[in-house]
Amino acid sequence: MIEGIHSYPMYLARGTKIVLNMETDKNITVKFYNADSKNLLKTYAQKQNIKDTIRINNTAIYLVELSPSTNQYVNMSVALLSEDVEQIKLARKKINTEQIEGKPNDFRVRKIDGIKMTNMFLEPKKITLRSQGKAIFSGNSRSVVAVQIPNGTSDLFFSLRISTNEADSKGDGKFCENMQSSYKTIKFLGLPIYSKQGNRSSLIRELLNDNAPVREEEAYCNMYVITNPNEAKKFQDKVPASEIKYDIDRSELGTQSCNGCLSVRGLKTIYLCFENERFRYSNYLWLECIAAVPNTEYITERYTTED
Secondary structure, rough: EEEEOOEEEEEEEOEEEEEEEEEEEEEEEEEEEEEOEEEEEEEEEEEEEEEEEEEOOOEEEEEEEEEEEOEEEEEEEEEEEOHHHHHHHHOOOOOEEEEEEOOOOOOOEEEEEEEHHHHHHHOEEEEEOOOHHHHHHOOOOEEEEEOOOOOOOOEEEEEEEEEOOOOOOOOOOOOHHHHHHHHHHHHHHHOOOOOOOOHHHHHHHHHHOHHHHHHHHOOOOOOOOOOOHHHHHHOOOOOOHHOOOOOOOOOOOEOOOOOOOOOOOOOEEEEEEOOOOOOOOOEEEEEEEEEEEEEEEEEEEEEEEOO
16 A cells, blocks of 8 residues: 655666566556656656666666555566676665655655744843742742744744753753754654644654653743733733633643743734742743744755765
């Protein structure tokens, strides 16, 4: 059973012949390429049966590409004809296939629905939430961070590290870099596609799981997600949270260090509001945010032989 485009590389010597035999119940398109010269040599469009012999004029890596119109079973064989033992040995060379970034006009390039990530802050927002007891005399046990949302942004990824120690960590400021690295790895494994809801959720989950901040057992605070500036001003003015309209589904009480994804499509600004309800202990927060914008990307394949 095959689904989508599949290609099968092989290393063939000049003067050999290959015999293609294929049977299937449904129409399928088969193409034969010279991958080194990037030339399409033969096309068998919408066939159910193929029997053909192809003479190889140049020593190179070649591809047999199958493009089914729907998921289907294919019975196919590729045989090599040669009287030269050395040519047969060449055909047994192992070929490595690597997914790489491409451009719109590249050889056998394909489009995928991906994301472009943009760091919202030049460096992490470092926030001090005084304890309730200390805030009586100085400082504040609350903080509001207004995040301006770039046009086209669908999601906001955030990383929140909470500590009772104000010392920086070596991982601070690397959330965007690490997320981009994880995304590149996942993309080239051919896993999720961002535009489809089920795959999009899988992609986001994979990315966040790979880049979760370290948790401290005794460090926690309340995080409220607010989209209305007037309600955010109330929070800043110490109006009780019970009297403020906040997004209850995306807010968290007593959260420890975490990361997450907030859907922000259509919003210009989102307010992340933090509160330390503890009487004795102050908390220190490091907040990083990434805007995720849907983006068309191009990938292709690079083939190399092992010596």
